[in-house]
Amino acid sequence: MSAAQSASAASDSTTAVRRDWQRQEVADLFAMPLLDLVYRAATIHRQHFDPNEIQLSTLLSIKTGKCAEDCAYCSQSSRYDTELVNEPLIDLEEVRRNAAAAKKAGASRFCMGAAWRQLRERDVDTVLDMVAVVKELGMESCMTLGMLTRDQAERLAAGGLDYYNHNIDTSPEYYPEVISTRSFQDRLDTLDHVRDAGMKVCCGGIVGMGESREDRIGLLTSLANLPKHPESVPINMLVKIPGTPLAGAEGIDGVEFVRTIAVARILMPLSFVRLSAGRETMSDEMQALCFMAGANSIFYGDRLLTTGNAEADRDNKLFARLGMRSTQSRS
Ligand code: SAM
Ligand code: DTB
Ligand code: SF4
Numbered sequence: 385m386s387a388a389q390s391a392s393a394a395s396d397s398t399t400a401v402r403r404d405w406q407r408q409e410v411a412d413l414f415a416m417p418l419l420d421l422v423y424r425a426a427t428i429h430r431q432h433f434d435p436n437e438i439q440l441s442t443l444l445s446i447k448t449g450k451c452a453e454d455c456a457y458c459s460q461s462s463r464y465d466t467e468l469v470n471e472p473l474i475d476l477e478e479v480r481r482n483a484a485a486a487k488k489a490g491a492s493r494f495c496m497g498a499a500w501r502q503l504r505e506r507d508v509d510t511v512l513d514m515v516a517v518v519k520e521l522g523m524e525s526c527m528t529l530g531m532l533t534r535d536q537a538e539r540l541a542a543g544g545l546d547y548y549n550h551n552i553d554t555s556p557e558y559y560p561e562v563i564s565t566r567s568f569q570d571r572l573d574t575l576d577h578v579r580d581a582g583m584k585v586c587c588g589g590i591v592g593m594g595e596s597r598e599d600r601i602g603l604l605t606s607l608a609n610l611p612k613h614p615e616s617v618p619i620n621m622l623v624k625i626p627g628t629p630l631a632g633a634e635g636i637d638g639v640e641f642v643r644t645i646a647v648a649r650i651l652m653p654l655s656f657v658r659l660s661a662g663r664e665t666m667s668d669e670m671q672a673l674c675f676m677a678g679a680n681s682i683f684y685g686d687r688l689l690t691t692g693n694a695e696a697d698r699d700n701k702l703f704a705r706l707g708m709r710s711t712q713s714r715s
Contacts, residue, residue, distance in 0.1 A: 555602025621662025649678025
């Protein structure tokens, strides 16, 4: 056995990474007294990460609006009247400018999102040029472009794309309430193509869409039982967009949100759990509780894709108050 293999076997035996979670076990975690749950999540977090380090990813929308899908949460679906300003695929220089600014501000990963149902053949080379620009800056690259064929995933991987984001969004049961134009299985197929092509997987979901705790259990159990845990797990709190079907959805209680983060950390001990959309309306104390519960990544920068984010200045002040630092400043 090579040194690398034995190191990997050792880490497997000490981390007890499981992909056979039963819903009842996950329900039992959700039902724990909050402080016991957070303590358990924090203990697991500390076994695998420096709890004071946080990974920073910055988002850019590279093609905005006019999307053919009907995702009921989304500002970019052409089916809803959301006052969004549509924008065609942006040019390479704009990507370079935004990525360089994100790097200067301290982000380690640059994530580019397009309002597409699926990647079209004619756009593959253009998006790969964007990946090259990000890599030239020494940043990790991530893209979220909708569904991919196996061949497209292989070409993106060969072109140097590090991460592909494709969320399952919610439980298999609640999914049809949210999206009708592509199935849960379609999403799993794209995730298989991404994984098989050798890219790192970023896959998570949204809470606060009027779903039940059972659906949150279904979401996290589905993520934890994927063939391999996603390296990155974004947990989004719904940003309610006027004009979308979910604009009036019953939101999620803050304590229940913290429970969701803690359970994600326990189920996926080696993954980066990202406190994602929704931070703009969260208090600093709520975010601190999420970090304590095992969140160790955020979207960083003043914008998400089409909506605002907590401002970088506020985040930097928060990190200073909490004694936290970004993963980039490790050395
Ligand atoms: N069109 C591609 C797709 O859907 O796969 C990529 C972009 S899409 C905006 C990426 C993800 O952002 C969605 O899967 C969803 O999880 C999240 N998202 C979109 N709108 C959101 C909202 N209003 N609040 C929270 N998360 C949202
Ligand atoms: C993810 O899970 N959340 C990000 C990213 N992956 C692409 C997107 C959040 C979008 C929030 C609403 C908006 O700005 O349009
Ligand atoms: Fe389109 Fe993605 Fe928005 Fe769904 S989430 S409507 S696929 S941009």
